[in-house]
Amino acid sequence: MPDGGGSQFVRIAGLKRYFDVSAPWLVRTIERRPRQIVQAVDGIDIEIAKGETFSLVGESGCGKSTVARLVVGLYPPTAGSIEIDGNDMGGRHSAAEMAALRRRMQMIFQDPYASLNPRWRVFDIIAEPIRAFGLAKDKADLEARVGGLLRQVRLNPADGRKYPHEFSGGQRQRISIARALASEPEFLVCDEPTSALDVSVQAQILNLMVDLQRRLQLTYLFISHNLAVVYHISTRVGVMYLGRLVEVAPTETLFTRPKHPYTRMLLDTIPDLDMTGRQRSPVGGEVPSPINPPSGCSFHPRCPFANDRCKSERPKALPIEGGTVACHAIEEGRLPIEDRTYTVGT
């Protein structure tokens, strides 16, 4: 839960990341094509308190995975800053300071088949962070640590001798979690950790992640496109569209009093398992290309409430009901906020 004292554990400010996807220089010059820049992440601010789960949701191409990779330092940001517990990741640090910072944050990846080196034994995969940060005193300590990590994710320490291909998708994801926990991190970035898994296995992994969070006081940045999963696991949720955060709110508020028209649209697309006969109202149109995002509010071509101001002026994130929303229609009071109720399942 957020401690309310304002001491945020992760502080992301004005984060931007552009990718140059232009053709090679020679081709570009000959064919007189302009440079093409993808604005994958276009200025976002997030604060995450210690021990909470902050989720980023959005459709593919909205930039949520790029945010995850920026936070753990896989890409350098084009602009903006990322602070972990008061340490600026982009600041000047000695190699030792950098390693100490890295140790405190780890990542869990989406694809359990690509995230484990197929040529390595599970023991070595999990031992790699321990060795890299020099955490084990000796060989016996290393073995004890790896065994403990395997037990922690409900696998057998004897499984360390096997290779990844001998495990099912869910078990591989457990191995991936064990590796992420090996450096005793405080902050885990989880990039769609269950979207490649079957539902019954997804429930196992989500439950495991919740257990681990409680036991180890972990802070999660959780990336997902599945709103129902996000609803269950998150403390607060940020909705991304075309590289920008359109709405941030505590989970209950986001799902019961959604404000941004895009959030409402996403909620409408959740399949209705309770068979209430509610008709989904599919929104027309598709996500535009982030190479040439629409002017003003980037959602305006699909938004039923868009007016001239939406087409020209980019909305600012304004505080509302414990969260923020970037929408002119909400700001001007043109769009009333409605309560949503969900039937309680059987």
Place this chain on the structure above:
Amino acid sequence: MAAASNNQPLLEVRSLRVEFPTRRGTLLAVDDVSFDIAPGEVLGVVGESGAGKSLTGNAIIGLLEPPGRVAGGEIRLEGRRIDNLPYEEMRKVRGARIGAIFQDPLTSLNPLYSVGRQLVETIQTHLPLSASEARTRAIELLKEVGIPGAEMRIDHYPHQFSGGMRQRVVIALALCAGPRLIVADEPTTALDVSIQAQIIALLKRLCREHGTAVMLVTHDMGVIAETADRVAVMYAGRIAEIGPVRDVVKHAKHPYTKGLMGSIPSLGVRSERLTQIDGAMPRLTEIPPGCAFNPRCGARGQRCLVERPDLMAAGTTRAACWLHDRGGVGPAVGKETVDA
């Protein structure tokens, strides 16, 4: 029960078996699967990866990838056996009577031909129309599946369409000859959530308007709940439960179906933990004797370890579980009890 109350089902599948010969022995990927689809009905087939749902669909459209093969059983379309047809005959049936939609729209479209050319060719293969008539029909189809500016877009190539639009083109292609049955294999899985809703709405509307039956193969229970009339839940190559979608979703009878429904996160109640089924579906090489679900089942009895249950009536659905046999499951093994 509610199924196929009409006199003759459109599709009858009886004791279908699909095998994969490997060097370690023959794997039985689909084992004794039987079901019917009535005209105009949408049958959902759900299951986790490896449950055999896609193979069942592929067997029906005659597109099993070798070395997989139909090793037993019968498939009848409108009373006519189609599982033993020669390749050329089956190809005609596939275009004219059965349409197919796959997960990745790109694999169903030829990147070298314009969308119009592919539509016109398919139409002319199955219907006696002139080139210009076929083109008119192609434009109508594109309009019907909701492609804006169909007159212009018909001459575009597949790569000029977005993912959602491509899937619409594939649906138009499947509808060309007015088939009686469409086999749709994960038609929305590769698409974004907002596009998924559009495609599902489209499929539903088309079935209603044309009276086409659909076999909807997917791992997404949400899609099934919104689209299907009946649903078959597959586990380890067999049907675990089959029945009207509402009953299966809300009052599942098979412990696996119950667990599966419980493990889907839903809105409304935010519980600390989701219901989970421990373990994973067995690989085809390691299917246990008795009921294939027994190692993960909370209601397992002696009988489940040795004898394999067939589908039996269980209230409004049919479930392959000894709990619903009049004899029951016998004494429970160990301290496991029936899951509430």
Place this chain on the structure above:
Amino acid sequence: MTAGSQQTGWLHRAADSDIWWSFKSSPMTVVAAVATFLIIAVAFLSPVLAPHTPFDPATLSLSDGLKPPVLLSSDGDWAFPLGTDDQGRDVLSSIMYGTRLSLIVGFASVVVAMTLGITLGLLSGYLGGAVDALIMRVADVQLTFPAILVALLIDGIVRGIISVKRHDEIAIYVIVGAIGLSFWVQYARTVRGSVMVEKNKEYVQAARVIGLSPILIMVRHVLPNVTGPVLVIATINLGLAIITEATLSFLGVGLPSTEPSLGTLIRLGNEVLQSGDWWITVFPGITLAALVLAVNLLGDWLRDALNPKLR
């Protein structure tokens, strides 16, 4: 709890592997493997197995010259089963020693090409940008010249720099270097392609999150995962390297006649072919063809066996 088999010895695992199974089920490959193994074994054991030491002038006698093969002529001598050349050297022994030399040159030049190619490929694939562009353009240019021409060029330059006598002494190094240099491109391209695929995989990203250095990531993570395609090229290249060496030697720019490889033997025999002494050139030719064919068949099989799409 977990799927998969119990812990077993590597021998058992190897015997159970898909590769071994695909090997066993291809009779042609088994024959090729046995032939390759036999040729290599006999060649490297030639100091022990060969009936004569053909390049020790002290053991030669001109009276043994130009004896035909035993089985084909009554003039034959069982001491020289495949006949002798005009100097009285035993053709069988010459072939055994020559094959050994051909194999040494082949293996060595494959190692040179592989080392160079893998290093440049790793650099190119991982660093990208200008380094990648430079290495790949050099590779493109090199590919426009046939390997034999590159080898000839390198040999020619070396000959221009040093004396003939000195050249004979270092001929083997020159030819290994020349062939190695002309074959690196294929390795570099393959490794670069694999690296570009592997480096975006999540297991490499996981290693980067820990903060491992790029060199460590290359060596520990990426390299082991590109060995498959490299092994295939190496096997196919071995055949090519042997042929290239034979061609160069046949043209007279390879190994000197004091230290003849199969190619040199064919050239020497070719000079007296007009007088009807065919065996001096034909037997080394058959050996060369058999060796290269066997190695190529192995390479073809390996390529298919390691390609999951063809399985």
